[in-house]
Amino acid sequence: MSDNDNIFKKIMRGEIPSAKVYEDDDVYAFNDISPVAPTHILIIPKAPIDGLHELTDHDAELAGKLLVCASKLAKKLGLESHGYRCVINTGAEAGQSVPHLHLHLLAGRDFQWPPG
Numbered sequence: 001m002s003d004n005d006n007i008f009k010k011i012m013r014g015e016i017p018s019a020k021v022y023e024d025d026d027v028y029a030f031n032d033i034s035p036v037a038p039t040h041i042l043i044i045p046k047a048p049i050d051g052l053h054e055l056t057d058h059d060a061e062l063a064g065k066l067l068v069c070a071s072k073l074a075k076k077l078g079l080e081s082h083g084y085r086c087v088i089n090t091g092a093e094a095g096q097s098v099p100h101l102h103l104h105l106l107a108g109r110d111f112q113w114p115p116g
Contacts, residue, residue: 037106
């Protein structure tokens, strides 16, 4: 489980400012401070989960809420017509830089396949 000192926990506690775009009891979403696309939103669970590898059957509803949040934000921002990408990196070699589960909602430019 994540410790209380990672940057995302500090953002959720208001110790570090963020450009919040969504919040509910379980999920917090904000604009990435180092965007790799014109739209780059991070969607994180409020629960202290290091990464996708820690999810269990008990977390199924929370995992779904992350995806539903991405869908709602994409609709709200009008991203559906041109498309968008959702990415979850798990582990340092995959590009995860903060040890807290987070989903990247990316849009506003062409994306290549395969990624990376």
